[in-house]
Amino acid sequence: MISIFGKITLSFQTFRTHKLRSFLTTLGIVIGVMTVIAILSLIEGLNRSVAEQIQSLGSDLIYLQKFTWVSTGHRDLEKLANRPDLIPDDAIAITKLASVEIAIPEINRRLTNLKYRDNEVASPTITGSDENFAWVNNHIVESGRDLSRDDVLHRRAVGIIGSYIASNLFPDESPLGKDIYVNGHRVKIIGVFKEKGTFLGNSLDNFLLIPNTLYEKFFPRERGSIFSRVYGGYSIDIKPRTGKVEQAIDEIRELMRRRHGLTFDEDDDYELNTQQVLLDLYQNLTNVGFIAIVAIAAISLVVGGIGIMNIMLVSVAERTREIGIRKAVGASNQNILSQFLIESVVLALVGGIIGILLGMLLAALISAVSPLKAAVSLWMIALGFGFSASVGIFFGIYPARKAATLNPIEALRYE
Amino acid sequence: MPRRICRAVNIKKMYYRGKMTVEALRGVDFTIHANDYLSIMGPSGSGKSTLVHILSCLDTPTSGEYFLEDRQVSKYTDQELARVRNEFFGFVFQNFSLLPRLSALDNVAMPLLYAGTKKNDRVVRAREILDKIGLGDRINHRPNEMSGGECQRVAIARSLINKPRVIFADEPTGNLDSRTGAEIMEIFDRLVDEGNTVVMVTHDSNVAAHAKKIVKLKDGMIEYD
Numbered sequence: 001m002i003s004i005f006g007k008i009t010l011s012f013q014t015f016r017t018h019k020l021r022s023f024l025t026t027l028g029i030v031i032g033v034m035t036v037i038a039i040l041s042l043i044e045g046l047n048r049s050v051a052e053q054i055q056s057l058g059s060d061l062i063y064l065q066k067f068t069w070v071s072t073g074h075r076d077l078e079k080l081a082n083r084p085d086l087i088p089d090d091a092i093a094i095t096k097l098a099s100v101e102i103a104i105p106e107i108n109r110r111l112t113n114l115k116y117r118d119n120e121v122a123s124p125t126i127t128g129s130d131e132n133f134a135w136v137n138n139h140i141v142e143s144g145r146d147l148s149r150d151d152v153l154h155r156r157a158v159g160i161i162g163s164y165i166a167s168n169l170f171p172d173e174s175p176l177g178k179d180i181y182v183n184g185h186r187v188k189i190i191g192v193f194k195e196k197g198t199f200l201g202n203s204l205d206n207f208l209l210i211p212n213t214l215y216e217k218f219f220p221r222e223r224g225s226i227f228s229r230v231y232g233g234y235s236i237d238i239k240p241r242t243g244k245v246e247q248a249i250d251e252i253r254e255l256m257r258r259r260h261g262l263t264f265d266e267d268d269d270y271e272l273n274t275q276q277v278l279l280d281l282y283q284n285l286t287n288v289g290f291i292a293i294v295a296i297a298a299i300s301l302v303v304g305g306i307g308i309m310n311i312m313l314v315s316v317a318e319r320t321r322e323i324g325i326r327k328a329v330g331a332s333n334q335n336i337l338s339q340f341l342i343e344s345v346v347l348a349l350v351g352g353i354i355g356i357l358l359g360m361l362l363a364a365l366i367s368a369v370s371p372l373k374a375a376v377s378l379w380m381i382a383l384g385f386g387f388s389a390s391v392g393i394f395f396g397i398y399p400a401r402k403a404a405t406l407n408p409i410e411a412l413r414y415e
Numbered sequence: 416m417p418r419r420i421c422r423a424v425n426i427k428k429m430y431y432r433g434k435m436t437v438e439a440l441r442g443v444d445f446t447i448h449a450n451d452y453l454s455i456m457g458p459s460g461s462g463k464s465t466l467v468h469i470l471s472c473l474d475t476p477t478s479g480e481y482f483l484e485d486r487q488v489s490k491y492t493d494q495e496l497a498r499v500r501n502e503f504f505g506f507v508f509q510n511f512s513l514l515p516r517l518s519a520l521d522n523v524a525m526p527l528l529y530a531g532t533k534k535n536d537r538v539v540r541a542r543e544i545l546d547k548i549g550l551g552d553r554i555n556h557r558p559n560e561m562s563g564g565e566c567q568r569v570a571i572a573r574s575l576i577n578k579p580r581v582i583f584a585d586e587p588t589g590n591l592d593s594r595t596g597a598e599i600m601e602i603f604d605r606l607v608d609e610g611n612t613v614v615m616v617t618h619d620s621n622v623a624a625h626a627k628k629i630v631k632l633k634d635g636m637i638e639y640d
Contacts, residue, residue, distance in 0.1 A: 006528075017516065325512045328473055329573065330501020330529040333493050408500075409474045412512065 004342070011343040014315070015350075022347060025311040028304025029351030029391060030358065033384045036297040037359025040380050042366060043286055043293070045373040050282055053199045054275055060245060061136070061275065064090065064103075064236035064252065068271040070281045081229035083269045084260055085221075088130075088212060091236045093259065097251045099244035104132045105212055107234045109219065114208065116169040116180055124165055125207040126182060128215025129237075134160075134193070136239050139209075144176045144191030147211060155213040160191035162205035182208070183218050245274070301387055304351065305395035312344050312399035323403050324411030337404035344396025345389055352388025356381055417448040419484075420580050420612065421470065426479035428465050428635075439465040441635035442479070447581055452607040453614045454623035457632035463616045464585055466632065470614065471504045471583045472496050501529050505574025509586035511566040513558040513573075519545060519565075520554040523572045530577060544572045548602065564595035571602055575611075582606065584615040588622055600625050 015022040066083045067075075087105070094103035107128045114124050127133070131147040134140070141160065151158055159180075166175050175189045187210060196204035210218075212234075224232060240248035249272055256270055316323070323336055363374035428440040439462040447453070447470070455463045468474035469481065472488060481488040483499065491499065500506075505526075513522045524541040532540070545554050548568050558566050567587060574582050584603065588596030603613050604625055615626065623629050631638040 013516070321512075322514055325514060326525070326529075327497070328500060328506055328508075328512070329526040330497055330577075332497035332529070335497070335529060407474070409468050412473075412508070 007339055007342045008346055010339065011346040014343060015347070021311060022350075025307050026304075026347055026351030026354065028300065028307045029348055029388050030304075030355040032297055032300030032304050033352050033355025033388055034359040034362060035300065036293060036387075037356055037376070037380055037384055038362040038366070038374075039293050040290075040383075041360070041363040041374040041376045042372050043289055044377060044380070045363075045367070045375040047282075047286060048375055049373055051279065053197075054279055054282070060240060062238040062240060062245065062248060062252065063273040064094070064238060064256070065271050065273055066233060066235075067230055068277075069273045070277050077226050077230055081226050085233045086236055086270065087234060090234075090256070090259065091238075093255060094236060094238055094252055097248065097255060099241050099248040099251055101239045101241050102132055102136060103236050103238040104130050104136055105234045106133065106237050107212055107215055107232075109232065111182065114165060114169065114180055114182070116178065119169045119171065121165050121168045121206060123206070124162075126215070126218075127207055127209045128212035129209060130212060133209060133237075136237055139196070140194040141191045142194040143174070144189070146191060147209065152211040152213055155211060155217060157185065157187050157210075157214060158190045159187040159208050159210040160193060161189055161209075162193050162203075162207045163195040164203045164205035165208060166192045180208075182210075185218055187214075249274075297387065301391050304348075305391040308344055308348055308392065309395040309399060311347075312340060312396055313402070315343070316340065316399050316403040319403075320406065320411045320414040323406050324408050324414065327406070327408040328412060333404040336406075337400045340400035340403045341393065341396050344400065345392035348388045348392030348396075349385070352384050355388070356384040359384070417450055420447045420449055421481065421483050422446045423470060423476075423481045424479055426466070426469060426476045426481065428462070428469065428474075429477045439635055440469070440476070443632075443635070443637055445470065445630070445637075447612060447614060449580070449612055450607065450610055451612050451614065452603075452625070452627040454626035454629045455614065455616045455632055456618060456620070456623050456629055458618065461632040462635040463632045467583050467585055467614060467616050471506050471581075472499045473506070497529070501526055502577050503580055505577065505579040505582040507567070507570050507574050507582065507584040507587050509589040511558065511563075511570045511590070513566060513569060515558050518555050518557055519550060519561065519569045519572075522558070522569055523576055526573060526577050540576060541572070544576055545569070548572050562595075563591050564598060567591060567595075567599050568602065571599070575606070581612045581614060584613065586617055587615060588617070588619065596622065 064086060066086065067080050091103040091105045094100055105128075108125055110123050110125055113120050113122050129147075130152045131149050134146050142163070144160070147158070147160065150156070159182075161169075161175060169175065169180070170178065175192060178189050179186050180189065181187070187208070193205065193209075198204060221233070238248065238252065252272060253268065257268065260269055262269065326336065360376050363376060366372055367374040423443065423445040426440050426443045426445070427438070430437040430439055443462075443466060445466065455466060457463045465474065469476050472491075475489070483503065488496075488499075514525070517525070520538065520541050523545060524537040527537040527540065542551070542554060545551055548571060550565060550568055550572070553561060553565060553569075556565075558569070561569070567590075571582075571587075582603075587603070588599055591599060600622060603615070607613050607627075613626075615622070617623050
């Protein structure tokens, strides 16, 4: 038998004699593999940064809210709006649960802007909460002081701003002790939070924290639009004790059903959201993307494979006499089969390797000119290899069999 | 009596061309002994090429039995037939049938490739045979860089490389001028003198005269005197 290596060398000789043809044949595979590698590495890069960012939010918090973050299908807003509002007392009750470390009320809305003299920031978030908000949500007070129990109890007109607001409203001076106006009400800045960065492109530092009691005064709860009735009220941020997330969820559920007076046959009238849900949602989204990629890849590889099959059939026809001669001097069907099969696999693999390299290059290029970060993993390269090799085998087997089973005499007579 | 190498009994070969059936061989008996030097003669269409193709296991008969050293060829697997063509027989074609992309050396060494001989041995043996046949200075030439006579000598070298029991030649001088043809025939004469067995097909009586025995074929049957 001829060694595999010998046959591979033989294949390369064939490609050298048909440079342009071999190049064009592999183009389908090159483009297919390149696209897949580039897109996969971009998705992977996105996945990593999203996972990192979600984790940075403080991954173990449970959010008690009127609405769910992830809904399948149609949302009945009317029904959600009619659910009882959550109130700061819920937080107090939940904090007493054995598996809960602390629960705090939180209420948010987006302002059009905040101004200080000539400076302005657009659409900051204003948050009403209590003195535990900062540590529960991993915010660190960088200068000044945090909210105190007294600020909340006495409804003091004080606030702590995120670093984005600090640097934009007070580029040249300390914001501490300065007054800003929210809805015409004066708020004195007593502290600045340390920078947290961005989440999915949004700044996490464009917000103002005030006591929730003050918030209620600024924004009295009126029977507003259906949206504000669903999304405008309090949510309760719950920090479970370490390792007791599941238990906490059970206890909160039981407590809230009791507080809302639900009978056993009534559904929950609140939702418990965790960041795991966000992660799952994101995973689902990228899984859909992933399936789409696989489909595109499959199509382009089939197209590439047909190209290979076509050129291999041409090659078999062109070399019919060669096959006859080789068989006449003792080549077995097996020899001929493997010669042509290796040729098509090598052809596909060369395309695959070029595609992998170009895909990595393309991903690096996109990373360089856009905020997307690419991450090439070993498994993608393996996938590229595997895909192209199997295309080579699958689409090479028919032409190779055709060559192998030629009758030597008829092949020798072929002109 | 010399050793019998192969024996064909009542060989028939039919070709099907659309609805027409062509009977190329109509019951031929043929035996080859060691060191035979046979010529198969006959007009075109007499089935002489078909006969050597069957005898050399390039083709299979429609009916009849063919024995190689008393083993029935019809029972051979494809793999075994490939081995027979590789080791048992050598074949020289009228049109040389060399691979145009390979050098003389590689063409001659090709059967050794399929016999599984190591690369170094392949080169050494092919060079040896090319030297012997007078082409020692042509080993790196490709077929299109050589004359017809040189090509045919390369083809003969190729047929010899595995030390076959029988060398078949189908019109070995058919594509050559008479002087070159005579040179080629001298090679065959010498091979037989050295103990080889040669069976050739020709329609040229001058060529046939080199053989020790002439078999005449007509309409797919052997003509006995």
